[in-house]
Amino acid sequence: MLLRIAFLSLWQHRRRTGVLMAAIGLVTALMVVMLGVGEGMNRSLIETSTTLMSGHINVAGFFKVTSGQAAPVVTRAQEVLATVKKEVPELLYVASRGRGWAKVVSETNSTMIGLGGIDITQEQGLKEALKVKEGRLEDLARPGSIMLFEEQAATLNVRVGDALTISAPTARGTNNTVDVVVVAIVKGLGMLSQFSCFLNEVTLRQLYQLKDDTTGALQIYLPTADLEYLKKVQARLRDGLTKAGYVMMDEDPRAFWFKFENVSREPWVGQRLDLTNWHDEVSFVAWTVDLMSWLSFFLGGLLLQIIGVGIMIVMWISIRERTREIGTLRAIGMQQLSVLLMFLTEGFLLGLLATVGGAVFGVLLSVGLNAAHVPLPVGVQFVLLSDKLVVLPTVRWVFSTVAFITLVVTLISLIPSFIAARLKPVTAMQHAG
Numbered sequence: 001m002l003l004r005i006a007f008l009s010l011w012q013h014r015r016r017t018g019v020l021m022a023a024i025g026l027v028t029a030l031m032v033v034m035l036g037v038g039e040g041m042n043r044s045l046i047e048t049s050t051t052l053m054s055g056h057i058n059v060a061g062f063f064k065v066t067s068g069q070a071a072p073v074v075t076r077a078q079e080v081l082a083t084v085k086k087e088v089p090e091l092l093y094v095a096s097r098g099r100g101w102a103k104v105v106s107e108t109n110s111t112m113i114g115l116g117g118i119d120i121t122q123e124q125g126l127k128e129a130l131k132v133k134e135g136r137l138e139d140l141a142r143p144g145s146i147m148l149f150e151e152q153a154a155t156l157n158v159r160v161g162d163a164l165t166i167s168a169p170t171a172r173g174t175n176n177t178v179d180v181v182v183v184a185i186v187k188g189l190g191m192l193s194q195f196s197c198f199l200n201e202v203t204l205r206q207l208y209q210l211k212d213d214t215t216g217a218l219q220i221y222l223p224t225a226d227l228e229y230l231k232k233v234q235a236r237l238r239d240g241l242t243k244a245g246y247v248m249m250d251e252d253p254r255a256f257w258f259k260f261e262n263v264s265r266e267p268w269v270g271q272r273l274d275l276t277n278w279h280d281e282v283s284f285v286a287w288t289v290d291l292m293s294w295l296s297f298f299l300g301g302l303l304l305q306i307i308g309v310g311i312m313i314v315m316w317i318s319i320r321e322r323t324r325e326i327g328t329l330r331a332i333g334m335q336q337l338s339v340l341l342m343f344l345t346e347g348f349l350l351g352l353l354a355t356v357g358g359a360v361f362g363v364l365l366s367v368g369l370n371a372a373h374v375p376l377p378v379g380v381q382f383v384l385l386s387d388k389l390v391v392l393p394t395v396r397w398v399f400s401t402v403a404f405i406t407l408v409v410t411l412i413s414l415i416p417s418f419i420a421a422r423l424k425p426v427t428a429m430q431h432a433g
Contacts (some may be wrong), residue, residue: 028358040390055219087240099216102168117204347413
C-alpha cells in the first residue's frame with residue numbers, strides 16, 4: 001500500500017519528479033562511468049604489470065659478492081624452479097626474466113631504460129599482449145637482439161635493423177657494453193612501457209657477466225590474478241622454499257629497485273630469495289587506481305549534496321500541497337509512523353527508479369566509449385595506465401552505486417517526512433492550501 005501511494009504521488013507530480021530523477025540518474029551514470037574507469041585502470045595495471053615486469057608471483061632476490069654490493073639476481077635458478085613447480089603444481093607456466101637498468105645509445109640520442117632479458121619461446125603471455133608495429137618478436141631468440149616500444153624508438157630515432165649500444169655496471173662494479181640490433185618495435189602499453197624494453201637473455205647475461213644458471217626473477221603465472229588467492233600461494237611457496245634450505249628475505253611489498261638501499265646496508269653475503277606478487281611490483285603506481293575510486297565517490301557525494309537540497313525543497317512543497325490529505329489520513333487512524341514511512345517510501349522509490357535508470361545509462365555509455373577506442377594523450381596515459389580509454393563497470397560497482405545513492409536519497413527525505421508525521425490532524429484538515 002505504501003509503495004502504491006508513493007508511486008501515485010510521484011506520478012501525479014511527474015514533471016517535477018522527472019527533473020529530480022534526471023538529476024539523480026546523471027549522478028549515478030557519472031559514478032558508474034568513473035568507477036568503470038577505475039576498474040579499467042586496475043585491469044590495465046594487471047595486464048601491463050604481468051606483461052612487462054612481473055608474474056602473478058615472483059621468485060627473485062639479491063646476491064651479494066660483498067656486504068656492500070648487491071645484484072638483483074637468482075643463482076642456481078633451475079634448482080629454485082624445481083622447488084617452485086613442486087610447491088605450486090597449479091601454475092600455468094614460469095618465465096625466467098633477467099633484470100637490469102642501463103644506458104641505451106643510438107647514433108643520435110641516448111636514454112636510460114629498464115632491461116628485461118627474456119627467452120621469447122617461454123613468453124606466451126608476452127607474445128599475446130604485445131602488438132608489433134614493425135619487425136618480429138620471434139627474432140628476439142637471436143643473441144644480440146632487442147625489442148623497443150614505439151616511444152623509445154622515437155626517442156632514440158631508430159627503426160628495425162638499426163644498431164644500439166648498451167652500457168651498464170656489472171655486479172662487481174666494472175662498466176661493460178654490448179652491441180645489439182633492433183628486431184621489433186611494439187605499441188606502447190601506457191606508463192609502465194615508457195621505462196622498460198626486452199632483449200635476448202643471453203645478451204643480458206653477457207652485459208652483466210652472469211653465469212648461464214643465473215636469472216633476475218622466476219615469474220610464475222597462475223589461473224587468476226586475485227590478490228587474496230595469490231597471497232595464499234605466496235605463503236605456501238615461502239614455506240616450501242624455506243624447508244628446501246633457501247634463505248628468504250623479510251616480506252617487503254615493494255618493487256625490487258626500492259630494496260637496493262636496505263639490502264646494501266645489511267651485513268650478509270651470498271644469495272637470499274625474495275617473494276612478491278604483481279601488486280607489490282607496481283605498488284608505486286597502484287595508488288592511482290584507489291584514487292580514482294575515491295574521486296568517483298567524492299564527486300558523486302558532492303553532486304548529491306546539491307541535488308539533496310532540491311529533493312528536500314520538493315518534498316516540503318509536496319507536504320504543503322498535501323497537508324489536508326495528511327490530516328484526513330491521520331483523522332481516520334493512520335499513525336505518525338505510517339505517515340513517516342509513506343514519505344520515506346516516496347523518497348526511496350524516487351531514488352531507486354532514478355538510480356536504476358542512471359546505472360543502465362552509465363553501462364550503455366561505458367560500452368559506447370569502449371567501442372569507440374578513444375585514444376588518450378601521452379600525459380593522460382601516465383595517469384590511466386593505458387593508451388586508450390577503458391571503462392569496465394563491474395556488477396559489484398554498479399550495484400554498490402545504486403545502493404549508495406538510493407540510500408542517500410532516502411536519508412535526505414527523512415527530515416521532510418518527519419515534519420509531515422508531526423502534523424496534527426485538526427490543524428492539517430483546516431489548512432487552506
